[in-house]
Amino acid sequence: MSGADNLVWLGTPAFPEAARTALADTRLRANLRRATGTIRDRRLAVVAELDDWEDLRETAAAVKRRTMRHLDRHLLRLEETVTAAGGTVHWAADAAEANAIVTRLVQATGESEIVKVKSMATQEIGLNEALAEAGVRAYETDLAELIVQLGGDRPSHILVPAIHRGRSEIREIFRRQMGKWGRPAPEGLTDDPRDLAEAARLHLREKFLRAKVAVSGANFAAADTGTVVVVESEGNGRMCLTLPETLITVMGIEKVLPSFTDLDVFLQLLPRSSTGERMNPYTSLWTGVTEGDGPQNFHLVLLDNGRTSTLADEVGRQALSCIRCSACLNVCPVYERTGGHAYGSVYPGPIGAVLTPQLVGVENAASLPFASTLCGACYDACPVKIDIPEVLVHLRAKAVEAKRRDRLLPTPEALAMKAAGAVLSSPRRLAAVQRLAALGARLVARDGRIGVLPGPFARWSGTRDTPAPARESLRAWWRRTREEGRTTTEGKGR
């Protein structure tokens, strides 16, 4: 990983510690509860309108699965079609390479500022920071990204990066910061979202009209036609994709779709899952360069940055099907309480908990696979049916394995699990332990419950009461009352 990389925010604490701080912030929790509640209701209403929603999900999952299995072929086809349509394709193995390519392309135009469409890929590689080092100023033009940029803040949601900010905080940021970046906020700005949106319109208008270079991400790219798709709401995307002379699109390699007709499925699933709309206000599709319409120089940067190592894991691979809708964030009981910053990555929430550790290596984000209750709400909401709980459990095993490798001595947990393994694999040992436990528990239990225990056991017992084991185990009871069953249970019956 390069120093500019933004995938994991260096210096941020592990999830449990970061979550504790977030949970203590009552304003944050109120903002999140209101926002996620609104979007959940909206999503459910528009999803219920389609009677073939489950068919669409299954189709999308199948298309993504088979695309991943032949990713190299589809990317080569995309390179061919984009090039034939007048575009230039670049390949970047990691963040540093991608940043170097984009910086070089911007410098070649002689410009020192660019406008940007909201893009997770460029967030992930820390492009703005890399450009700043080269003396190029990048202006975020999505309203939420603008709020984050002006506030010197970090994004906390995939779709609505400023979801942690309430309207009055946003007014303050606009009043204090807009003047430093360009046109100041209007006098007497209120905290009405309408007024705030108008302030953003005025602030950015001048930048759009004079911009010569734009950088975007991509939601999809069709390999058979070379068509790239950006889905948005505000029109800032259309401004960036249409007005400048040069357009540079940074796209993760997993975004390719084999065919233009595959868009049928995804353009139905994405808006309903993400903003809870039947269709988002603006969807732009373009193929290379069109004479007399839009940018006359088009560059497509294909980004790996950890995606091929994710692809190599047969269980974890499905995380690459993600279309960044953020439905899983909005339904997650953990996300709703901690917000996105606690995940310490540009990809927060359930999808972040499976994607981030795979992109950076599980040992570098070991707390994230545990940042979940495994309730499964994310799996139900996912439009491409990523089994997030399955991947979480898989990554938990990998995290434990990685931790074990790094230690000279086993952890108490590992020792306990080893002992449990030995006991559970032998019926005789299990019976003996159950007898001992029943006896021991009666000594420490009060009113049938075991409270706080001394020594190393306190880590388990400190936060929960455990019911005392029964006086007699089921196995012992069975043996005592069903004489004839004995041979079966002891012998071949297992």
Next chain:
Amino acid sequence: MSGRDTVLGDIRSALADVPGAEAPDHDPVPHDVRSQQAEPDVVELFIERAADYRATVVRVPPSDAVAAVGRALARTGARSVVVPPGFPADLVPEGSWSWLEDAPPLTVRQLDAADAVLTTVAAAIALTGTVVLDSGPGQGRRALTLLPDQHVCVVRASRIVADVPEALSLLPPHRPLTLISGPSATSDIELDRVEGVHGPRTLDIIVIAGE
């Protein structure tokens, strides 16, 4: 070239579990999502859904179409109006408007100063209330429908299809395509929907149907 070779090499080694002879369409796709039932009345559904996104939608017979265009422009008080090449002359109302043609191409400043733009559509989608532009005749290049603050869009009933797959099957992928569903909007502040950010803040849709 090194980046390209590295990425492709890494993809191939990551896919060691995929048999070399497997065809890209080996895994079946379970459903045909194009086989949606057509809505009985796509015109009415389109009008309802487009209005739902706070576009101003009217349904008029062909004889009233040109007057409806005039009424839409009069409502907002638009004075200077962009008319793309190929826009039907019989839909341009008579009056004191100043019509801007895109030949030679208008500059972004001129477009920004224009009050409104008139266009036809390549297709319209009933289920989502979407209009689709493919920069064909009567629509012009993309910037024309982006900078003026009002977009008046004339939709003939025959252009309305049921759903997104049907619309995509009719569109030429090699032309720049823009799917528009209501005026520009944002939900970035407390997920509260606000219409009107950077694109046209007023979208008028005039559906020409029946007599």
